[in-house]
Amino acid sequence: xxxxxxxxxxxxxxxxxxxxxxxxxxxxxxxxxxxxxxxxxxxxxxxxxxxxxxxxxxxxxxxxxxxxxxxxxxxxxxxxxxxxxxxxxxxxxxxxxxxxxxxxxxxxxxxxxxxxxxxxxxxxxxxxxxxxxxxxxxxxxxxxxxxxxxxxxxxxxxxxxxxxxxxxxxxxxxxxxxxxxxxxxx
Numbered sequence: 001x002x003x004x005x006x007x008x009x010x011x012x013x014x015x016x017x018x019x020x021x022x023x024x025x026x027x028x029x030x031x032x033x034x035x036x037x038x039x040x041x042x043x044x045x046x047x048x049x050x051x052x053x054x055x056x057x058x059x060x061x062x063x064x065x066x067x068x069x070x071x072x073x074x075x076x077x078x079x080x081x082x083x084x085x086x087x088x089x090x091x092x093x094x095x096x097x098x099x100x101x102x103x104x105x106x107x108x109x110x111x112x113x114x115x116x117x118x119x120x121x122x123x124x125x126x127x128x129x130x131x132x133x134x135x136x137x138x139x140x141x142x143x144x145x146x147x148x149x150x151x152x153x154x155x156x157x158x159x160x161x162x163x164x165x166x167x168x169x170x171x172x173x174x175x176x177x178x179x180x181x182x183x184x185x186x
Contacts, residue, residue, distance in 0.1 A: 003087040005111070006040030007056075008078050008131060009096040010066065014053035020094035021049060022056060023085055025099040034096045035061060040103035041092050041110045046085070048078035074152040075131055076143050083140040090115075091135040100177040108171035110134060118142070121155065124168030124179040130154045132179070 009021035021031040032045055046062045057063045064085055071075035079093060092110060094101060096170040113120045113134040118179045121133035131154060139161065146157050147154075168175035 003042045003088045004086045005042030005092045006082040007034040007047040008075050009047050009049045015119050020097045030099050033097040033099050036095045037103050037106045038094055038099045040060055041106045046082050048082055070147050076152055080143040093131050093133045095131045105172045105178055112166045117164040119163045120167050123165040124175050129179055
């Protein structure tokens with residue numbers, strides 16, 4: 001199946017204090033860790049970032065910005081922009097602020113995608129992670145309508161579609177670390 005991986009690396013990182021995409025774990029940038037995790041499940045991986053950071057990303061990676069009409073409208077804009085630029089049979093989404101993510105976890109998540117759902121996403125200990133997910137291409141038009149209406153909340157959008165929530169502990173024994181997104185450098 002033709003699968004595109006989308007690394008979301010364009011957040012404002014206001015609580016973090018600096019762009020999370022360029023924070024490091026074990027000498028690797030967070031966006032690089034996300035990119036590697038997606039490479040095992042995707043025929044193509046694209047990093048969606050902010051225009052002012054374009055030159056900071058690895059020049060060997062496919063890097064893009066939000067489409068002009070939805071520039072800066074949050075993660076849905078990044079997902080939509082990548083879907084428009086890279087047609088595929090499915091999209092595997094991963095934010096850059098989960099530096100404990102592994103290729104094996106993403107492989108397990110993709111195995112849960114039967115194609116019957118609009119989205120397959122992760123939930124762990126009552127916390128939903130809507131951006132650790134597999135999106136069906138039919139979501140592109142649904143996301144566009146949401147963005148056009150000024151509705152940028154991922155959770156509100158997912159409440160309107162068929163989502164299969166996968167328990168984080170079903171895709172990794174290390175769920176407490178893997179599904180922790182980092183909002184402060186500490």
